[in-house]
Amino acid sequence: MITQPRYRLADRIIDPSQCTIIKDGSLLKVELRAMQVLVCLIKHAGEPVSRDMLLEEVWSGGEVSDNAINRIIGLLRNQLGDNAKSPSFIKTLPKVGYVLIAEITLVKEITKEEKFTEEVIAGSHIDERDAKERGSVKRKLFSVLYEHSSKFILVFISLVSLASWLAFQYFGNNPFVAPLQHSTELKRLTFLDGQEFSPVLSPDGKYLAFSQRELGEKSWRIGMMEIDSRSIVYLEDPMDNQGYPAFSPDGSKLAYLSFDLTGRCKINMVDLANGEFGLISTITACKSQMQATSIAWKLSGKSLFYIDEDHQYDYLTEKKIFSIGINGDNKQQITQPYSIGRGDYSLSLSPDGRYLAMVRNVRWYQTQVILLSLETGIWQDLFTVDIILHTVAWTRDGSSLIYRSLTGHLTKFNIESHSHSQLTNIMQPIISPISNQNGEIVAVLGDFFRTEVWRLEASQKPSLDKCSATNNICSNRYIYSNGKNDRATTDFNGTKVAFISDRTGVPEIWLKKNDGDEIKISNFETINNIKDLSFSLDGEKLLGRLNSKPFIFYVKEHKIKFIEITNTDEVYSVSWGRDANSIVATIDNLGQSSLKLIDINSGEIIKNLAGGGEYGKFSDDGLFYFTKRADGGLWMLVDGSEKLIVDNFNIRSNLSWSVINGYLYNLVNKFGSYNLERIDIKTFEKIAIKLPFEGLRGHSISVDSSGVVYVVISKAKDIDVISIEYN
Structure with missing residues (x-):
């Protein structure tokens, strides 16, 4: 079988099989095409690698623009922490190509038969294992191996095939475990x-x-x-x-x-x-x-x-x-x-x-x-x-x-x-x-796209109308990596932002504070689809759903608590209630939706808020706004009665709108581009701000009390076709 060696490049571990770079216990995912270019440079370490050589070995002689190669080299330098003007890893040879100048050693010796072959995707073989001897290896082992990889690389090599993705127990309607198959x-x-x-x-x-x-x-x-x-x-x-x-x-x-x-x-x-x-x-x-x-x-x-x-x-x-x-x-x-x-x-x-x-x-x-x-x-x-x-x-x-x-x-x-x-x-x-x-x-x-979180001042309407995504006066590239960074949510005062990222290989909850540090705060034992993430008003808890199951995550303690809602058919949306002890849940019963107020401790229904309601949110001053599945517009509960307050109002998802500090913010698609609508919820005056971003994702915004808005931007990635040889 063909396997992939790992390389030590200065103080970094290069793992082509998993398309990762490990440094000081931190793991970074790398684009497949970028890893192929890096492996090509490693194979010819110390020797000039021309663009023609890259085209032949990485793109199999296909036609590729200079800009595409420049993008890959720039991406590699960024992920290696290299500097083009004073390189430690990849040096540009004008009119010649590139050369890898860092010291290289093999983490594991390989045989001649195990030589790297671009035709076979790294890590695509799975060894045959005795199904009776397979246990359910929890997600914690995966995290421990990566966090301490620099301390026991040899242990990592021998255990990674067992630890990575061995068995995942699905929630809800997915109770099965998928054991590893062989010879794929x-x-x-x-x-x-x-x-x-x-x-x-x-x-x-x-x-x-x-x-x-x-x-x-x-x-x-x-x-x-x-x-x-x-x-x-x-x-x-x-x-x-x-x-x-x-x-x-x-x-x-x-x-x-x-x-x-x-x-x-x-x-x-x-x-x-x-x-x-x-x-x-x-x-x-x-x-x-x-x-x-x-x-x-x-x-x-x-x-x-x-x-x-x-x-x-x-x-x-x-x-x-x-x-x-x-x-x-x-x-x-x-x-x-x-x-x-x-x-x-x-x-x-x-x-x-x-x-x-x-x-x-x-x-x-x-x-x-x-x-x-x-x-x-x-x-x-x-x-x-x-x-x-x-x-x-x-x-x-x-x-x-x-x-x-x-x-x-x-x-x-x-x-x-x-x-x-x-x-x-x-x-x-x-x-x-x-x-x-x-x-x-x-x-x-x-992946079709990698996603980033951008930060902008919604109050700067005159400048936003004129600026571009490259103008930092108007906006700021705030959270980014080579993977997906999505569903960002800020606390009320704007002191921290929680977001979902797969930069360690699987989706986890991360936190970024004003000092710039980004830390992983969750450590799930299963692979999950994390949705509807939002801070409580005091900033101490996060509300969300793992698949369709509501949960509360305690930010300081890094602990999770699931909310067992009684007598429900399907929960497909959640938001915070009047305080941090209740939530609003959208319940679906055979196509009929309703909004209910739920106690987070008992899971009991406190109150039926709106029959036929689809998405609802409490403002920071305790007023309840919602939309209906069958009727358009924005509605409000006034003394227990439903009142239509904005006739022309539509939302894209539960996270694409926000009510805070007297304003309602909503992402609106206009002929392929997005406007940020800001509605004064006292006068109902509406201001539309055109957002100057290519690739803006319309499913998620978050706004703090000072009007700072966080949006998600997507950038396309190279993807290829593979064949699957299986037993």
Whole structure:
């Protein structure tokens, strides 16, 4: 088996297998492409490495701009703590390239057979282990190993494969443990600079189709690559975006989604011959503004399944599965999902064509995987997870499904035994596994975005209207790393900010104080989806949800307490009550929402606040504001009665608005960019401030009492397509 050596670079430990750099017990995640460049420099340490050498060894001879290479080198220098003008690690050789000048030693000696090979993703092999001897290794072991890695590197090497991701116990509807599987190999297929998505192999395995865009671009195009030669052709479609390609059973056609910014949407088909695109024809129109689908051909090659919505409504409705002939006739609706959630948004046909596996969004951040027998019409609920799955894929024999679990790893679900087993074991997340008619699986490796927290003064409207994201007078890049830094929340006085970061490999709660120090304050024993994070008014507690379970986190003690709410169906939103002893919970009961005031100690319902209410918040002066699921506008409780106070008011999520110090702040999307609306809750005067940021995420803001606003900015990252070789 091919393994990855670790290197000691000066006082830093470089771990290509996990894409990490360890220094003084601190761990930093590194982009896969940046790690590949660093390994190339390590292999040629002390020797000049030209840009042509980088292109050949890292990008396999592909066309990459100088700016892309400069970005990677700059990123490496930043993560190594290097200085381009006075380098200690990477030195620039003008008109030549780069040279690694730091002292290098191997942490572990390797054999000739273990030599680094770019074709195989680092850490993609998982050793066979005796399932009976596997215990549930808790998250604490993972943290201890990393925090003290500089003290016992040899112990780290021998135990990391056991400690990392061994078993994770899901909350709520995910009670299963996914033990490690063996003999799984990941092989990188694309080496492009940019992002590839929705990949699929042709039936003969000779071609790979995918949608692709350059970093910074908004439009997607479909490419088709011959696997052996790596030559790529791109589809010339007159519309702005194309995606979700699907090969016909004989490989002679490719169906795909085509849409543009005006709202037009089509399911198209293009002829294929000798690795080239031919004539394009339209199978059917899809609902206006549809920008995602899922397509699977029937084995006859004369019709296909796809995802669409009801065209009779001009607003978003639940997604459904339809079938249609490739000439546009015989359109039939196959599924009728619940009215809550987004419906059936992904599907996959079994290799024998007898079953459809589909992913159904239920109860908001929860998805259900369902099996439909096309012969009998019988439905079977398989399992539910507390994340939004992109896809599911079939194994060759049709006995199992492969999906991305909450841990970010690929997991295999056996349909007969209803058992889950982990397939992959690497630091980088793997998303969107897709199988062809033969059960050959490809997926996407990496995160689409890294996220940062920015700080700005909302009271500076005149300057904000004129400034840019690079002007520190208007804003400040406040919290950042190479991973995700998200859901920032400030306390009332603005003395500290809590946020979610995966910089140590898994999502944890971090705290940043005014002195600039950033510390991890949580140490969860399971991998969690952390939502709805907010400070209590006194700044001593944090409220949030782990998956769908409300919790209180005591900031000074670093302790967590779960709130067991009595007689509830589903909690999908929480905020603080009038004081730190109560919370507001949005309860869902078969699609009907209500806002209830809950005691944090007993979990008992203190008061029903608003039937039909969806999101609600108490202001710092004790007034309650809320929105309704079925009615627009901003509402307020006045002497126990509901009063509409702002007619034209919509919010994007529970964290995209805030009420503090006499003002209501709300993030509003206007034609692709964001405004920060500030409403005086006494006079209802509204001021709209255009936010000058590219990539602003509209799901989260936090505001302190002086009007300082924290927003989340996303930056695109390189992602590639990999193939999954499994048993």
